[in-house]
Amino acid sequence: MNFYLTAFLLGLSLSVIAMGIFISMKIFNIPDITTDGSYTLGAVITAICLSHGYPLWLTYLLAVFGGALAGSITGFIHTKLKINALLAGILVMTALYSVNLSLLGRSNLPLLNVRNIFQSLSFISDIDRNTFFILLVITTLLWVGLSLMLKTDFGLAMRATGNSESMIKALGVDTDRMKIIGLAISNGLVATSGFLVAQYQGFADINMGIGIVIVGLGSVMIGEAISHWFNISSIWINILLVIAGSIAFQVVLAFTLSLGIDANLLKLITALFVLFIVSLPNLSFRKN
Amino acid sequence: MIELKNVSKTFNKGKANEVNALKNTSIKIEKGEFVVVIGENGSGKSTFLNLVAGNIYPSEGNIYLQGEDVTKLPEFGRSRWIARVFQNPLSGTASELSILTNFRLASLRTQRKKMVIGTNRKFVEKVKEQVSSLNMGLENKLEQSMGSLSGGQRQALTLLMSVMDEAKILLLDEPTAALDPRSAQLILKTADQLITQYGLTAVLVTHNLKDAYTHGNRILQFSEGEIIRDISSSEKEKIQQTDLYAWFE
Ligand SMILES: Nc1ncnc2c1ncn2[C@@H]1O[C@H](COP(=O)(O)OP(=O)(O)OP(=O)(O)O)[C@@H](O)[C@H]1O
Numbered sequence: 435m436n437f438y439l440t441a442f443l444l445g446l447s448l449s450v451i452a453m454g455i456f457i458s459m460k461i462f463n464i465p466d467i468t469t470d471g472s473y474t475l476g477a478v479i480t481a482i483c484l485s486h487g488y489p490l491w492l493t494y495l496l497a498v499f500g501g502a503l504a505g506s507i508t509g510f511i512h513t514k515l516k517i518n519a520l521l522a523g524i525l526v527m528t529a530l531y532s533v534n535l536s537l538l539g540r541s542n543l544p545l546l547n548v549r550n551i552f553q554s555l556s557f558i559s560d561i562d563r564n565t566f567f568i569l570l571v572i573t574t575l576l577w578v579g580l581s582l583m584l585k586t587d588f589g590l591a592m593r594a595t596g597n598s599e600s601m602i603k604a605l606g607v608d609t610d611r612m613k614i615i616g617l618a619i620s621n622g623l624v625a626t627s628g629f630l631v632a633q634y635q636g637f638a639d640i641n642m643g644i645g646i647v648i649v650g651l652g653s654v655m656i657g658e659a660i661s662h663w664f665n666i667s668s669i670w671i672n673i674l675l676v677i678a679g680s681i682a683f684q685v686v687l688a689f690t691l692s693l694g695i696d697a698n699l700l701k702l703i704t705a706l707f708v709l710f711i712v713s714l715p716n717l718s719f720r721k722n
Numbered sequence: 723m724i725e726l727k728n729v730s731k732t733f734n735k736g737k738a739n740e741v742n743a744l745k746n747t748s749i750k751i752e753k754g755e756f757v758v759v760i761g762e763n764g765s766g767k768s769t770f771l772n773l774v775a776g777n778i779y780p781s782e783g784n785i786y787l788q789g790e791d792v793t794k795l796p797e798f799g800r801s802r803w804i805a806r807v808f809q810n811p812l813s814g815t816a817s818e819l820s821i822l823t824n825f826r827l828a829s830l831r832t833q834r835k836k837m838v839i840g841t842n843r844k845f846v847e848k849v850k851e852q853v854s855s856l857n858m859g860l861e862n863k864l865e866q867s868m869g870s871l872s873g874g875q876r877q878a879l880t881l882l883m884s885v886m887d888e889a890k891i892l893l894l895d896e897p898t899a900a901l902d903p904r905s906a907q908l909i910l911k912t913a914d915q916l917i918t919q920y921g922l923t924a925v926l927v928t929h930n931l932k933d934a935y936t937h938g939n940r941i942l943q944f945s946e947g948e949i950i951r952d953i954s955s956s957e958k959e960k961i962q963q964t965d966l967y968a969w970f971e
Pocket residue numbers: 733734741742743761762763764765766767768769770
């Protein structure tokens with residue numbers, strides 16, 4: 435049972451990545467690979483700051499800032515230097531590997547004797563419950579914040595940028611600037627997830643981000659499939675479904691591993707699982 | 723209101739496929755004029771409109787809107803003056819967003835899109851009132867996505883959207899090309915009404931010579947990147963519809 439609780443908590447932590455991917459992928463239609471690097475960056479900054487005794491709030495601010503900066507660099511390369519978005523993301527992700535490694539100074543930094551967010555903020559004496567509570571509050575806050583933002587005039591302009599660029603330009607929006615801001619927000623969220631996971635797992639690792647974009651993408655796809663199924667247009671529920679998608683994703687992975695499958699095959703299983711979700715609409719379509 | 727001074731536009735300069743889409747063109751369009759632009763395919767009509775709108779920049783020459791030099795101002799900066807209706811109904815609206823959201827954004831064309839929720843009851847009522855003037859029954863479907871509407875409905879809404887915020891110039895590039903004859907007439911009738919009601923300066927590109935004859939008060943004929951005819955409103959009153967056909971022989 436503890437196994438599934440761990441998966442559930444990890445799913446909550448990673449749902450913040452899924453929200454970030456929701457912005458880049460669903461709102462802007464940009465496949466953003468920066469994610470792999472900015473997730474690790476968030477974790478690396480968190481590990482370094484906490485082990486140097488920085489306060490939690492400052493640590494978080496720096497982590498988010500790092501992610502947002504990485505995202506805006508990708509946005510800049512894509513819009514101003516007119517480089518394909520996928521390539522721009524790969525470039526920044528690759529560069530971030532070196533940045534992360536030199537920041538960290540080694541490939542793995544454990545957070546053994548530091549007070550993390552789950553210890554600093556204690557509401558419930560039971561550790562697992564307290565962790566669950568904190569993650570739930572953070573995800574809920576981000577869910578509400580993001581949904582509200584997408585309802586504002588600024589958020590509407592953001593959504594139109596990904597949907598009809600010719601229209602929104604004629605309506606006075608600098609779409610380049612909009613995309614840069616969008617990717618900054620997206621990667622700021624991704625770094626937030628790195629901030630949480632580093633503390634949840636108790637370490638930052640240089641390789642922890644490899645393939646994480648797929649996990650986020652898979653969660654978004656699960657959310658979208660359900661949203662499509664029930665014909666849901668509310669942005670609130672759509673983002674909520676993405677969060678649920680992330681939890682479902684981790685639980686399914688945990689289940690697969692509990693069947694005794696080699697942990698080395700985890701990434702392969704992840705990829706196959708996402709492939710399955712992505713192709714599901716096409717497969718069922720053919721039957722009809 | 724709109725002025726081009728010695729404007730040229732060359733695509734693929736210096737390459738084998740170099741095109742002089744607009745050649746050393748100077749023209750002045752006064753406030754309140756409704757100019758109809760005609761000319762064969764590839765004669766530079768869209769290039770002219772795009773230069774005014776700012777989604778392409780001139781290779782040479784200057785462009786002025788209300789006396790202000792906007793030659794280097796990007797398209798989003800010119801939305802202060804200009805509202806556009808495109809040939810493709812998909813280009814002027816966001817399919818995945820609701821009618822209401824499209825109107826909300828259109829109502830902020832000349833303003834900053836701030837971090838506030840502006841789609842309130844009062845705004846919904848305003849949009850309802852505007853949309854009901856089309857008599858298409860769309861006023862009760864404001865939450866529907868734009869993508870669920872027909873091309874004609876979308877063009878009609880795009881036209882209305884252009885007057886949701888203060889506009890001075892309306893650019894229409896073959897707005898009825900994708901529509902059936904009845905929808906096309908409705909669009910042009912609506913355009914006529916809005917242009918008069920709001921005192922807009924308008925430029926309409928069309929291949930339909932009957933429309934060119936019935937609408938607007940000035941005709942420009944383009945050919946191979948040049949304006950070869952400029953018919954003022956007093957001259958326009960004297961010509962017959964058949965004269966227009968003769969210009970293309
Ligand atoms: N982006 C571009 N790149 C290269 N050539 C272009 C571009 N846009 C237009 N042209 C060329 O410029 C010339 C004028 O094109 P334009 O679109 O202005 O014609 P038009 O009068 O609008 O024609 P139509 O009636 O077919 O819409 C054409 O030869 C066209 O091929």
